[in-house]
Amino acid sequence: MEKFDEWNEVKKLISKKKRALYIKSREIFWVKIGKNIGDEEFGKGKDFLRPVVIIRQLTNDLFVGVPTTTTIKKDNDYFHKVSYVDVSDKNISSTAMLLQFKTFSKKRVLSKLGMVNKKEFKMITDKLKRIIDPTC
Secondary structure: OOOHHHHHHHHHHHHHOOOOOOOOOOEEEEEEOOOOOOOOOOOEOOOOEEEEEEEEEOOOOEEEEEEEEOOOOOOOOOEEEEEEEEOOOOEEEEEEEHHHOEEEEHHHEEEEEEEOOHHHHHHHHHHHHHHHOOOO
């Protein structure tokens, strides 16, 4: 059974939240990305969470992010392997799912998890540019 009703209850709580949060590019946050349709990536657990790499803040409330997975995928134009140290000094290996990049509200953000280094981030943004404009 799909968990759309459970996600709808979580989403109602998220929509009421007021969030004054400072974020910056390269940071990784736990984000309540929800229960989504088809092959769209969805969150796990009771809060439908997934780590998301912050690509760019767009407005006071919106940012572009890339969800990650602990499943290591082949490094290609749509996936990028990343390693980072989380807030508890644990080494984490994951894969940024570039094909799943999207705009998120800061209301969905739970807590900071870590940060991608500058070199990795440049490779991620270069791949995103090629997704948007294949002539790059």
